[in-house]
Amino acid sequence: xxxxxxxxxxxxxxxCIVFAFDPSNKSLKVLLIQRLADPxxxxxxxxxxxxxxxxxxxxxxxxxxxxxxxxxxxYLEQLYTFGTPxxxxxxxxxxxxxxxxxxxxxxxxxxAASDAKAVKWFAIDDLPPLAFDHDEILQVGLxxxxxKVRYQPIGFELLDEKFSLSDLQRLYETxxxxxxxxRNFRKKLAxxxxxxxxxxxxxxxPHRAARLYRFDKEKYHQLVHDGFNFEL
Amino acid sequence: xxxxxxxxxxxxxxxCIVFAFDPSNKSLKVLLIQRLADPxxxxxxxxxxxxxxxxxxxxxxxxxxxxxxxxxxxYLEQLYTFGTPxxxxxxxxxxxxxxxxxxxxxxxxxxAASDAKAVKWFAIDDLPPLAFDHDEILQVGLxxxxxKVRYQPIGFELLDEKFSLSDLQRLYETxxxxxxxxRNFRKKLAxxxxxxxxxxxxxxxPHRAARLYRFDKEKYHQLVHDGFNFEL
DNA sequence: TAGGTTCGTGTACATTATACACACTGCTAG
DNA sequence: CTAGCAGTGTGTATAATGTACACGAACCTA
Numbered sequence: 001x002x003x004x005x006x007x008x009x010x011x012x013x014x015x016c017i018v019f020a021f022d023p024s025n026k027s028l029k030v031l032l033i034q035r036l037a038d039p040x041x042x043x044x045x046x047x048x049x050x051x052x053x054x055x056x057x058x059x060x061x062x063x064x065x066x067x068x069x070x071x072x073x074x075y076l077e078q079l080y081t082f083g084t085p086x087x088x089x090x091x092x093x094x095x096x097x098x099x100x101x102x103x104x105x106x107x108x109x110x111x112a113a114s115d116a117k118a119v120k121w122f123a124i125d126d127l128p129p130l131a132f133d134h135d136e137i138l139q140v141g142l143x144x145x146x147x148k149v150r151y152q153p154i155g156f157e158l159l160d161e162k163f164s165l166s167d168l169q170r171l172y173e174t175x176x177x178x179x180x181x182x183r184n185f186r187k188k189l190a191x192x193x194x195x196x197x198x199x200x201x202x203x204x205x206p207h208r209a210a211r212l213y214r215f216d217k218e219k220y221h222q223l224v225h226d227g228f229n230f231e232l
Numbered sequence: 233x234x235x236x237x238x239x240x241x242x243x244x245x246x247x248c249i250v251f252a253f254d255p256s257n258k259s260l261k262v263l264l265i266q267r268l269a270d271p272x273x274x275x276x277x278x279x280x281x282x283x284x285x286x287x288x289x290x291x292x293x294x295x296x297x298x299x300x301x302x303x304x305x306x307y308l309e310q311l312y313t314f315g316t317p318x319x320x321x322x323x324x325x326x327x328x329x330x331x332x333x334x335x336x337x338x339x340x341x342x343x344a345a346s347d348a349k350a351v352k353w354f355a356i357d358d359l360p361p362l363a364f365d366h367d368e369i370l371q372v373g374l375x376x377x378x379x380k381v382r383y384q385p386i387g388f389e390l391l392d393e394k395f396s397l398s399d400l401q402r403l404y405e406t407x408x409x410x411x412x413x414x415r416n417f418r419k420k421l422a423x424x425x426x427x428x429x430x431x432x433x434x435x436x437x438p439h440r441a442a443r444l445y446r447f448d449k450e451k452y453h454q455l456v457h458d459g460f461n462f463e464l
Numbered sequence: 465t466a467g468g469t470t471c472g473t474g475t476a477c478a479t480t481a482t483a484c485a486c487a488c489t490g491c492t493a494g
Numbered sequence: 495c496t497a498g499c500a501g502t503g504t505g506t507a508t509a510a511t512g513t514a515c516a517c518g519a520a521c522c523t524a
Contacts, residue, residue, distance in 0.1 A: 056316050056317065092285060094326075437469095
């Protein structure tokens with residue numbers, strides 16, 4: 001059933017950069033799919049797809065994400081819209097890119113959707129070449145993540161509900177690519193007042209177990225609203 | 233000459249928020265057009281229009297801008313893409329919003345393009361109701377401007393090539409909505425080392441003339457690249 | 465020439481950032 | 495059972511940065 005318009009129109013897609021953090025080896029990971037069909041058959045690419053006509057763009061991104069990770073309530077933010085003519089060999093395709101932050105544990109086993117041969121986590125510093133302009137999209141996403149982490153503690157979105165302070169520090173060190181001082185890091189966190197101490201401790205670690213903390217979303221939103229500086 | 237596709241496609245437009253700053257009365261202004269045609273005939277709206285098929289999205293934004301302001305080399309940045317179904321009564325229209333920063337002097341006399349009955353500068357705190365979801369777009373743009381000003385001195389884009397330190401301070405006070413201390417403001421600026429003192433002074437002012445400064449773009453780009461904090 | 469308006473400048477004090485080390489816990493392996 | 499390994503958790507002194515604050519100089523106008 002064909003659709004006809006008076007003027008030509010680009011196709012509209014979404015692409016998602018799904019970031020996760022693995023505290024065990026301090027690596028930032030991205031979820032990629034292996035394409036099942038041409039163009040770029042068998043290449044790795046960002047998960048994504050066409051936006052349906054009655055569907056909000058962000059809803060489309062969520063739908064695509066859910067197809068791969070079967071997760072709901074994911075932190076999702078619009079990143080940038082890419083629309084240079086020629087970025088897709090099939091014709092003019094404009095893609096709205098989103099990035100998602102998820103705790104690695106909650107998405108250990110991504111499943112290939114119908115348009116993918118495989119789905120896999122890749123460490124950010126060991127990526128295969130990507131289809132289309134997805135390399136560029138990913139770079140923009142990384143930059144944004146690094147920038148954002150400074151004035152909003154989005155780091156929390158990348159950790160499990162309960163986490164140790166060392167995990168949090170490792171996350172910041174990985175994303176920002178710097179080494180932080182343990183005592184000073186904790187001092188600043190304490191002042192921010194967004195952590196809730198729990199009575200739980202790490203389990204099954206071959207050393208003294210660290211206390212686990214939760215994250216106070218209400219206080220956090222207040223602070224973001226007030227333009228608080230979360231530099232660590 | 234009709235264009236036919238297998239699946240339905242949204243139309244793609246750009247909208248531009250053009251910010252300018254008037255130091256004389258400390259007001260931040262936005263350029264609006266009055267619509268010539270339905271929908272929202274005679275309403276005020278952000279300048280914008282359809283993206284052509286062979287044209288990059290940013291190029292489209294620049295083109296639309298030039299039609300209204302006849303300025304080139306405008307600071308332009310992609311803001312956000314709005315695509316909620318129903319935001320345009322004519323059908324599904326996805327709009328990539330940009331914001332531009334220009335020195336007011338360089339665009340004193342905007343000219344109405346073919347799709348506009350009038351073009352006018354409005355103070356940000358005295359706006360008419362806007363067509364479509366342009367109120368929302370403008371709010372997002374304002375938020376972004378306020379956020380950005382803290383970690384990138386985009387304020388400079390809003391001033392003439394040569395400006396006094398008081399103008400710059402007024403700009404920051406207006407955008408951020410705070411009052412700053414003159415001596416501390418200058419101390420911080422001096423440390424940033426992005427200002428070049430000229431030998432010129434204000435002309436035709438009814439009081440002691442202030443020295444004019446220029447802005448060292450090279451040093452600035454270096455600092456932005458290094459993640460420098462421009463909070464003032 | 466007196467008065468109005470904005471310009472341009474420095475210091476003392478409070479706050480915040482940084483550098484730095486060691487005893488404790490809990491597990492593991494001999 | 496105990497020695498040692500790995501990671502946890504805690505405080506202080508010093509340097510750097512931010513903040514509060516006032517007045518004489520320049521220039522124009524009436």
